[in-house]
Every structure is written in structure tokens, then in C-alpha cells.
Amino acid sequence: MSDNYSTGDGFKVRDLAMAEKGRMKIDWAESRMPVMMNLRKEHTAKQSLKGMRITGCLHVTKETAVLIEALADAGAEISWSGCNPLSTQDEVAAALAAAGTSIYAWHGMDTEAFYWCIDKTLEQKPTLTLDDGADLIFSVHNKHPELMDTIIGGTEETTTGVHRLRAMADDGALKYPVIAVNDAETKWDFDNVFGTGQSSLDGILRATSVLLAGKNFVVAGYGHCGSGCALRADGMGANVIATEVKPTAALKAVLNGHTVMKMDDAARVGDVFITATGMKDVILGRHFEVMKDGAIVCNTGHYDCEINIEELEAMAVSKRTIRENCEEYTMSDGRRIYILAQGRLVNLAAAEGHPSEVMDMSFANQFLSMVRLAAEGRDLDASVHDIPEEQDQHIAGIKLATMDHGLDELTTEQIEYLDDYSAGT
Numbered sequence: 001m002s003d004n005y006s007t008g009d010g011f012k013v014r015d016l017a018m019a020e021k022g023r024m025k026i027d028w029a030e031s032r033m034p035v036m037m038n039l040r041k042e043h044t045a046k047q048s049l050k051g052m053r054i055t056g057c058l059h060v061t062k063e064t065a066v067l068i069e070a071l072a073d074a075g076a077e078i079s080w081s082g083c084n085p086l087s088t089q090d091e092v093a094a095a096l097a098a099a100g101t102s103i104y105a106w107h108g109m110d111t112e113a114f115y116w117c118i119d120k121t122l123e124q125k126p127t128l129t130l131d132d133g134a135d136l137i138f139s140v141h142n143k144h145p146e147l148m149d150t151i152i153g154g155t156e157e158t159t160t161g162v163h164r165l166r167a168m169a170d171d172g173a174l175k176y177p178v179i180a181v182n183d184a185e186t187k188w189d190f191d192n193v194f195g196t197g198q199s200s201l202d203g204i205l206r207a208t209s210v211l212l213a214g215k216n217f218v219v220a221g222y223g224h225c226g227s228g229c230a231l232r233a234d235g236m237g238a239n240v241i242a243t244e245v246k247p248t249a250a251l252k253a254v255l256n257g258h259t260v261m262k263m264d265d266a267a268r269v270g271d272v273f274i275t276a277t278g279m280k281d282v283i284l285g286r287h288f289e290v291m292k293d294g295a296i297v298c299n300t301g302h303y304d305c306e307i308n309i310e311e312l313e314a315m316a317v318s319k320r321t322i323r324e325n326c327e328e329y330t331m332s333d334g335r336r337i338y339i340l341a342q343g344r345l346v347n348l349a350a351a352e353g354h355p356s357e358v359m360d361m362s363f364a365n366q367f368l369s370m371v372r373l374a375a376e377g378r379d380l381d382a383s384v385h386d387i388p389e390e391q392d393q394h395i396a397g398i399k400l401a402t403m404d405h406g407l408d409e410l411t412t413e414q415i416e417y418l419d420d421y422s423a424g425t
């Protein structure tokens with residue numbers, strides 16, 4: 001790979017000269033991540049991760065930098081890569097490299113470079129892996145099985161990754177324990193809903209600057225992420241249309257005041273489309289065929305296969321980048337369709353990802369899961385493990401306290417009343 005990047009012992013980033021700018025972004029994130037800063041102080045004193053080598057593959061953002069530096073302060077050696085070719089914030093990667101973190105990540109890499117970076121981080125011979133989308137775990141299992149001798153366990157950040165790892169465990173193919181960080185209540189109920197909702201609309205607006213009020217805003221998939229996007233688009237005055245395959249999810253969308261229809265019908269009326277399903281081919285050729293002139297299409301699911309861009313490419317007569325992160329495809333009848341961030345995660349590629357305040361809780365779960373694996377991972381079986389309920393309540397409790405909200409406590413009499421089956425009407 002011959003190119004103009006900053007490389008050195010243990011790193012390859014876009015340009016080390018961006019380090020100062022990156023450090024200011026990290027400082028900004030730290031000031032909005034009080035739970036992480038609390039955990040960092042406690043576990044720096046305890047050195048809970050001493051002797052651990054953590055290989056991570058997760059979006060390189062200012063919030064991730066806070067996680068990385070907390071893990072390092074708690075005693076771990078770190079080697080990191082980004083988990084999406086377009087999500088790395090180059091200035092943050094530079095700041096991390098300048099401060100001595102082993103990191104292989106830059107914005108705009110191709111697939112070959114993506115896996116090269118993962119391979120470089122694995123040279124560290126990890127004891128723990130930390131994933132967002134499971135590409136790192138898959139690489140260990142499929143390409144570097146010899147590394148499993150020293151790996152105690154791993155964590156997974158996303159819905160899609162956890163889903164695949166559970167399938168792998170069901171087949172007996174998963175060879176070490178993984179903690180499903182995604183499934184913690186303090187992760188999915190906040191990050192997936194409020195984080196995705198705000199950051200995806202942020203990405204759409206940065207890439208297009210269109211008015212959302214009065215637009216038909218089509219959300220494909222009304223799970224946690226899709227419902228978060230719907231909530232925020234609704235709040236900005238858009239008419240939300242949800243498409244679903246699951247009856248209960250569709251019903252929730254209807255009772256939240258949205259219209260539900262098949263994508264074949266939504267394709268004709270939508271102004272802005274966002275996919276949040278974790279499924280491939282949600283929007284494809286026959287949908288592009290009937291879309292209105294000016295339709296904007298983007299994705300906020302983990303992988304870039306939700307929109308079939310190859311079919312659009314084959315149908316279009318021309319293509320140009322009209323704005324940053326916004327590609328205009330012109331069809332033979334003159335209609336123009338706009339694809340944002342090449343169909344990759346619009347919130348991370350066109351904006352800065354979820355705000356620090358929600359990543360605070362998601363990464364507190366990552367951090368505590370690493371501490372748990374270091375202490376007891378050798379006793380866990382090779383399956384997908386849940387976050388303990390106490391951890392969720394602990395994290396939510398610290399978060400509330402740092403936000404200055406008071407919490408009531410049950411009295412002894414009230415606790416007794418809860419279990420008292422002699423008390424009735």
C-alpha cells in the first residue's frame with residue numbers, strides 16, 4: 001500500500017498534524033461523558049485491566065477515544081481499528097496515535113484496507129476483543145484461529161452483530177464468550193433510539209440541508225433505531241411513513257400516529273427514505289423506478305447492503321457528487337435520486353455519530369464488560385452473555401445523579417407490600 005498517510009510504530013492514520021484538533025474534540029466529549037469519567041477514575045486506581053491486551057474494532061470517534069483512553073488508564077494495552085470505512089474521524093485518530101495508542105484507521109478506506117487494519121491490530125495477540133458489527137470476531141474465527149488460545153472473551157456493540165453471534169453460538173461455531181453490550185437497557189433504549197434518531201437526522205441535514213417539515217419521511221424498519229428516526233422526523237414536522245415486516249412493530253408505528261405501508265407503495269410518495277432494518281435489499285431497482293424526482297435515500301443500519309446501489313447505478317444515465325456525502329443519480333426520464341454517504345451509516349459518515357451523552361452509557365457498558373471479562377471471562381462458556389441487570393441500574397443511577405435528577409427510594413414497608421400476596425383491593 002503506497003500512499004500519503006502518517007505511519008509509525010503501531011499506527012497508520014490520515015495525518016498526525018490533525019492531532020491538536022482531535023484532542024480538542026476528545027476534551028469536548030469527555031466533558032459530556034460523566035459516567036465514563038467516573039469509571040475511568042475508579043478503575044485507574046484499581047488497575048482492573050492490567051495485563052489485558054484489548055483489540056478493538058469500533059467507529060473511531062471522539063466518544064470512542066474516551067473509551068479507549070479509559071481502558072488504557074485502567075491498565076490495558078490497546079490496538080484499534082474503525083469498524084466502517086467512512087466513520088473514522090481523522091483528527092481523533094491522529095490525536096490517539098500522537099498520544100501513543102496503537103491505531104489503524106482513516107476515513108474513506110476501501111475494503112482491502114479495512115481488513116488490513118484489522119489484521120494489523122490482531123498482531124497484538126489480544127486477550128479481549130471489542131467489536132461493533134462482529135468483523136473482528138469473524139476475522140479471529142475465520143482467519144486467525146490460533147489467536148483463540150489467548151483470547152478470554154469479547155464484547156459486541158450492535159444489534160446486527162449480536163444477532164449474528166447468537167446464530168454462530170447456536171451452530172456451536174462461537175469459540176469464546178461474548179457479552180452482548182447492545183442488549184443492555186442502558187444501551188439499546190437510549191443509544192439505539194435517541195442516539196440514532198438525532199444523529200441520523202443530523203447526517204441527513206448536513207448532507208442536504210433540506211426542510212423536513214411537510215416532507216414524506218419513509219422509515220424502513222420500526223425497531224429501536226427506526227422508531228428513533230421516526231420520533232425526531234415527526235418532531236420536525238415531517239409526515240412519517242413506516243415500512244415493516246413484523247406486525248407488532250407495524251402496529252406500534254400506527255399507534256404512534258404514523259402511516260404504515262409496503263415499500264412498493266411508499267417508494268412512490270416518499271421524499272426522504274432511511275433504512276434501519278439490518279436486512280439487505282430493502283430499497284432496490286423497482287423502488288428507484290417509481291421514486292419522485294428529488295427523492296433522498298440513505299441508510300442508518302450497520303451494513304451498506306440495505307440499499308441496492310448497484311441496481312441504481314445500472315439504471316442511472318449519469319452520476320455526480322453534488323454536495324459532500326450526497327450523490328445525484330439522473331435517470332433516463334430525467335428524475336434525480338440522491339444517495340447519502342454511499343449508503344453507509346448516514347449518522348457517522350455524514351455527521352459525528354451519536355452524541356457523547358448517549359455514548360456515555362453505551363461505553364460504560366463496554367468498559368464494565370471488559371472489566372468483567374478480565375476478572376471472570378475464563379469461567380464463562382463460549383456463548384452470548386447478557387449484561388447483568390445491576391449493571392444497567394448502576395449506570396443509569398450514575399447518569400441520573402450527574403444530570404442532577406433526584407430518585408425516590410422504596411421504604412421497607414413498601415418493599416414488604418410488593419411481595420404481600422394477602423393484600424388486595
Ligand code: ADE
Nearest residue numbers: 059061063064352353354
Ligand atoms: N455509533 C454511533 N455513534 C457513535 C459514536 N459517536 N461513537 C462510536 N460509535 C458510535
